[in-house]
Amino acid sequence: MQAFRTRIRSQLEQRRENQLNRQLNVVTRGNQLMIEQHGDLWVNFSSNNYLGLANDSSLIEAWQNGLTLFGAGSSASSLVTGFSTPHLMLEHQLCDWLGYERAILFNSGFSANQAMLFTLLEKGDRLLQDKLNHASLIEAGMLSSASMTRFKHNDVQDLNRKLHRENTPAFIVTEGVFSMDGDCAPLSDIALQIRDGDLWAVDDAHGLGVMEGEGRGSCAAAQVKPDLLIATFGKALGMSGAAIMCNAELGEYLTQCARHHVYSTAMPPAQAYALSHAITLVQTQQWRRDRLDELSEHFHHRFRQFSGCVETTTPIKPVILGDAESALNCAQFMRENGQWVSAIRPPTVAKGTARIRITLTALHQPTHIDALAQKFEQWMDVYHG
Template sequence: MSWQQKIEQSLQQRHAAVTYRTRQLNQGSTGRCLRIDNQSYINFSSNDYLGLSHDKSVIAAWRKGSRCYGVGSGGSGHITGYMQPHAELEQQLADWLAYPRALLFISGYAANQALLASLTAAGDRILADRLSHASLLEAAVNSAAQLRRFHHNQPDALQRLLDKPCDGQTLVITEGIFSMDGDSAPLSQLQAQTIAAGGWLLVDDAHGIGTRGEQGRGSCWQQKIKPELLVITFGKAFGLSGAAVLCQHEVAEYLLQFARHLIYSTAMPPAQACALQAALIRIQQGDDLRDRLQQRIKQFRHGAANLSLGLGRSDSAIQPLWVGDNQSALELVHNLRKRGLWLTAIRPPTVPLNTARLRITLSAAHQASDIDDLLEALNAIDR
């Protein structure tokens, strides 16, 4: 089989399974509304949970940073790309989350890949919740360690794996809030089990940071734990992009020596680090935004309770509606878009087979009338 035949066969298989992905050109912004094919939609597919991508103080900080430092970092942080805004942001994040150190990464994907690639070796084992993010599972598969997955949010299943002998180190992986189901991990119990087994816990709190806990400190703070490795990302509640790893001083120094995704990537623009500092302040002072988000979540769940579609057990900004087969999910999305509502059908391989769903994401930027419009449309289609 030639390269061309291999590619064509793979594309045909995606089409046949109704899992073919396409991109849509957004002609507007990523806020409460977007514009595609010259039509405006209310946006229910954005991870901008607090609406900070359009916050005036965040935008002003980026502009000021670009005037002072330019629009790029010019290189890896190990060469010339590590600047004062980066150092300040790392210290602010560490102080906020009560860790000795924070290290910036260009994305959450890169941070997760870097951690597993640099920390684990042959003889080690990685025990991961089976619904952990693709960046974690892919990195685990590609690592030299042995990967075993435990049933989603089931500490007993984890314990059975922990009880088995291991010659090397044990790393347990989970998320604070799961990206496709919107539910939360039992972090306190998972940490207690991991400590008892002599392992380390890695929590990816991409969807909890900013929206949960005192001052938005996230899922771990809310559940009163401090994992050895905490990954937070800036593409959700922060309204920007990038990520950070919170850890002990020695771990940070180790990553600076051995994490190739950190060493060989151009550092984030210093102007972006300036904007992230402003976003952090807004999050710390953002009880109003978190309260508004919770109001929208309660409003949606109350109105969607009687839908025949399967409403997930989520109290987060991520509200999945299970449809089942791929074609039905696409048809439902099509009907909602005709009503001016932008939603996305999530299909395999992103989620398991026969669990296609609408992944509805809510934001503090949404108005109560937006939720009413969505519920009215869902109820009309559900009849």
């Protein structure tokens, strides 16, 4: 026991010394446009609630109706008695929307990603992942029985070289939109590299709902269809959970063998009922995506003057500051001036690329961005002369 305590204390102290320690932030009124904490208010620029649905009154009402109709919880795994009519309705709606034969529901995107890799990979298999894939994907690849290789971020040539080192089939995994950089994978180019026998998966957590005409996401925007698509509900849809989209045969295999699915209590039916309403809102309320486009253009107009600001076509707007201390100082200064932004530091991002990660939502107004830019300029004057 003492050895464990010594190691734990040492690692915690090292994180504090390197200014990499994280803290829980207790938010009083939920993840809305304005964050409230201990009676203070900030404009929220750290939310993944891209379309502003998390507090939409009709979505809240749908969940309340679901609770009245189906109760608080599913009370069992999907393969026992936890799968009910709202789950089936949600699966069918996802398949119609995204163009797949099956949708396997999970309680989080993290569990969906891990279930996919753990279930489909065996010893001797090859796994190729983008270097900046989400931790859930990288960890699952490291812990799986497969041989994992990471190709350079969004580098199709590097993917092609590593893919053709052997003639054996490979499982290629990338994200559609990368959460820390806000950039999009070159999906149409990656699709051209996929060979007969290869398997291809795209995690579209940050693209679903935001991209393409009805919010079908990154793959629809690029006009490609991977073998597996991870549809995550905790970002643009304003709720939580995820689904693996695939063909009927893969869906049956995952249903039978994915331990995260077989042995987890199913999501509450009321949640599935509300998610169906959220999808309808995403499909029919184009104004939310139009608002994001307008805000993105305004943001670039105000922030391109700042060194380190990365222009993106997504609601994720990183401003690279370099070292962790600068990122922490900037986040603290902004919060002292009414703006809630997040400092992102290693190991979440590479050493030397600590940043402020700014996210836009359809709830923001141009005046919010103006105030943010003004305060950022003040911080630059104070800390960088």
